[in-house]
Amino acid sequence: MKILGKLIIIFWLMTIVSTPIRAELRWHWESSFSEDEKRRLTSWIEQTYHAITMSVAPYPFDVHIHFYRLADTTGPVPWANTRRSDPQGVNFHVDPNFSTSQFMNDWTAAHELSHLLLPYLGRDNSxxxxxxxSFMQYQILHALNLLSKEAIDAEYQRRLDKAESNYTFDQLPFALAAKKLRAQRKYPTMYWGGAAYFLKVDQALRANGGSLLKTLQDYIECCRQNSSDLNTLTQDLDRISGMDTFSHELSVFQFQPGFPKYTPQP
Ligand SMILES: [Zn+2]
Structure with a gap:
C-alpha cells in the first residue's frame, strides 16, 4: 500500500507538471512599443487566437508571442516565423504604424498560429x-467575419491557378517537386500546391458529413501533444475521421506526377 500510495502521488505530480492549468498566450516585447501599440497588437493576436480555438480547439500548451519592431515597410507584418522547440510560439516583426484594421485583414497571424496546431514535421515536409x-489562414479570416465564404473560395482558386501556372515539374509528383520549388525559392507555388492537399481532404470529408476542422478538433484533444512524424500524423487523422482520405491523398501527392488537381464543388 505504501508503494502504491507513493506511485499515485508521483503520477499525480507528473500530471500537474506536464499539463498547464489553462493554456494561455504569453507576451514577449522584444523591442520598445508604446502602451497603445501593445494594446492594439495584443488585441489583434487575441482575436485571431480566439477564432482558431473556436474553429478548431484550444491549444494544449501555452503559445509564446514575440514582437519585434520593423518600421518603414510596405505592410503591417513584413516577417513572421514559428518557434517550434519548447516553448512553442511565433515571432512577429511588425510595423505598428499600420492601422488596427490593416493588421486584422493581414493573414499572417492566422497562418503562423495555425502552424502550431500540427507538430513540426521536418524540412522535407514543409x-x-x-x-x-495556407489553407487555414483564410478559414480563420472567414471565422473572424473578415472574408465571406465566396471570397475565400475565390482566393483559393486564384492562388491555386497561379501556382499551377508556375509549376514546371510535370514529370514529378508534387511532394518531390516541393524540394526543388523550395530550393528555387518558388515559395507560393510550394505553399499553394500543398494547400490543394487540404482542400481535397476537406472536400472528401465534407462529402461524408465531416470536415478537416472537425477532425482537427479531435486530433488536438487526443494526439497533438504526442511526438509525431508525417506517417503517424496521417494515420491518426485517418483513424479519427474514420476514412482513409488523408493517407490516400498523401500517396497521390507522393506518387502521381504533375500539379495536384482540385476541383471545387458548386
Ligand atoms: Zn508558414
Whole structure:
C-alpha cells in the first residue's frame, strides 16, 4: 500500500507538471512599443487566437508571442516565423504604424498560429506544413467575419491557378517537386500546391458529413501533444475521421506526377 500510495502521488505530480492549468498566450516585447501599440497588437493576436480555438480547439500548451519592431515597410507584418522547440510560439516583426484594421485583414497571424496546431514535421515536409497553414489562414479570416465564404473560395482558386501556372515539374509528383520549388525559392507555388492537399481532404470529408476542422478538433484533444512524424500524423487523422482520405491523398501527392488537381464543388 505504501508503494502504491507513493506511485499515485508521483503520477499525480507528473500530471500537474506536464499539463498547464489553462493554456494561455504569453507576451514577449522584444523591442520598445508604446502602451497603445501593445494594446492594439495584443488585441489583434487575441482575436485571431480566439477564432482558431473556436474553429478548431484550444491549444494544449501555452503559445509564446514575440514582437519585434520593423518600421518603414510596405505592410503591417513584413516577417513572421514559428518557434517550434519548447516553448512553442511565433515571432512577429511588425510595423505598428499600420492601422488596427490593416493588421486584422493581414493573414499572417492566422497562418503562423495555425502552424502550431500540427507538430513540426521536418524540412522535407514543409510543403505539407505550409499547405496546411495556407489553407487555414483564410478559414480563420472567414471565422473572424473578415472574408465571406465566396471570397475565400475565390482566393483559393486564384492562388491555386497561379501556382499551377508556375509549376514546371510535370514529370514529378508534387511532394518531390516541393524540394526543388523550395530550393528555387518558388515559395507560393510550394505553399499553394500543398494547400490543394487540404482542400481535397476537406472536400472528401465534407462529402461524408465531416470536415478537416472537425477532425482537427479531435486530433488536438487526443494526439497533438504526442511526438509525431508525417506517417503517424496521417494515420491518426485517418483513424479519427474514420476514412482513409488523408493517407490516400498523401500517396497521390507522393506518387502521381504533375500539379495536384482540385476541383471545387458548386
Ligand atoms: Zn508558414
Amino acid at each position: 510543403w505539407y506544413a505550409e499547405g496546411f497553414a
